[in-house]
Amino acid sequence: MRIAVAIPCYKVTQHVLGVIAAIGPEVHTIYAIDDACPEGSGRFIGAHNQDSRVKVLFNPENRGVGGAIVTAYKAAIADGMDIVVKIDGDGQMNPTLLPQFVRPLLRGEADYTKGNRFFRPESVQGMPPVRLFGNAVLSFMTKLSCGYWNIMDPTNGYTAARTCVLAELPLERLEKRYFFETDMLFRLNTLRAVVKDIPMDSVYADEESNLQIGIVLPEFLRKHAARLWRRYVYNYLVRDFNVGSLYSLFGTLLVLSGSVFGSVHWLSSTNSNHPATSGTVMLAALPIMIGIQCLIAFLHYDVSNIPTEPLSRSISNHLPMSPEV
Template sequence: GVIADIGPEVERIYAVDDACPEGSGRFVEQHNHDPRVRVLYNPENRGVGGAVVTGYKAAMSEGIDIVVKIDGDGQMDPRLLPLFVRPLQRGQADYSKGNRFYRPESVQGMPPIRLFGNAVLSFLTKLSCGYWNVMDPTNGYTAVRTCVLAELPLDKLERRYFFETDMLFRLNTVRAVVKDVPMDSVYAEEESNLKISKVLPEFLSKHLSRLWRRYFYNYLIRDFNIGTLYSLFGSLLLVSGTVFGAVHWLNSTHSSYPATSGTVMLAALPILIGIQFLIAFLHYDVSNVPTEPVSQALEGSAQDALGSTSP
């Protein structure tokens, strides 16, 4: 049904069988009559990330310009596909993704636990990936330029449920522009295999890892700017003020002599200034979201290379 709803603007359809125990690939081959469809088989189950990467590599090998990912469970309307492709065709973005939170009407049918979980994950993703302008990071309805995919280490992408977030992190490392596309989702009787209690500790550790890596790349290695100074001095003042205050607080509790007002100020002032510096760094980071599509520069470089080799 998903394949049947895909419009004529699509040149090739890749159906990825990720070692499906129900034989979805064979089912498609037996019942499909669309000549655009090509079934890809993974020799072992690689998760959503591994399945998507398989489709990405096939599209890149065939010279496809834009790849759109649509899940096969019917929650993503294929008729919305032109809306995802349009920002890429117009040179406004390198990667577009769905946003189910854009309109109040869009979330009316969403289960409350999913609504709360996606809100929390969205904020964590903004911190770790640097795309403060996007929402709903776990949304898998996406479109991307293959010239941008060529710049990413596809084999290093997360294979399981963290794939969409890791994709945003990798896109930020190449300064790709990401744009949200408003959409509605359909929730039927299907059950998700995602268990919040199981993946929450894993997600938190991976978000912290990518937050540190993004900071290290963007503010220490690739560039050293005012945001770097805000973060370094803010952290130094906050830690020093906290340690100083904690030491004198412990001394006063053991000696029964209260700390003087000067000691309190020496502890509080660095903490307050440090917090202000960290807020300034956060403001700088929010304003540092990529705005110039990297695909334009990549295509321009490719055209220049072809022009220089022509007779």
């Protein structure tokens, strides 16, 4: 199995050589992607790097972390790599953890692995409270929109993927910037790919994040809502029609009909100064209560509908029985 590492390079000249040096011999190729870096990261690596495994790729314009990783994914697929591990070039992702990310892919247990900084209580002790709260909120939103209820820390960029699965994705349509990791999970869910969390510790230096919450929050909410709707239509109406579809449709219909019926009679009783009868109240409340129960049943069905059969088993012709990593 040929393993590659993708390192997005944007203002990382102080750390990237150390990251490359820490990558173990199990890796066949290292892609360093200069994402139109103003510091000339690609030229810097080419001039100072001594590792023959490194291939420097250049994006003609800044495409964000997603655009840089897509460039590496395409190169890995073209070069016949089997697995691509994404590690940032700023030194905050420990390259020695790479075997833990690759092992489930080698064993055929998953199609995609990602880091989880919330797995152990000790791992979050150094995390700033604002980031801790923000990641918890983003995790829940991602569970809703992407359907992977078994994962946490969706913004974690330490990932590993099978290239045979990546080849099935519309790579050009992936989000290019901050929403890349979430959009990747959404696309993987449409393929029914298996995603597994890998415990890791959080590392924070004194750098300031470029993510401005006030600007990206409305965009994130809009994109999460759009993907939730698209996932529902595709999984429960287009590709399949199952008991979850019935729960959701009947639940929504009952809640809406009960709400409309109750609102109409409430306005009528308010205008006429005649209180509604107990029977009228029950006719409004009962559909709402039954509808809420149906929607809860749908949510339970969705939570239990997580992909469990790795996609790579059906599209790959070989898997090692006793991996070395």
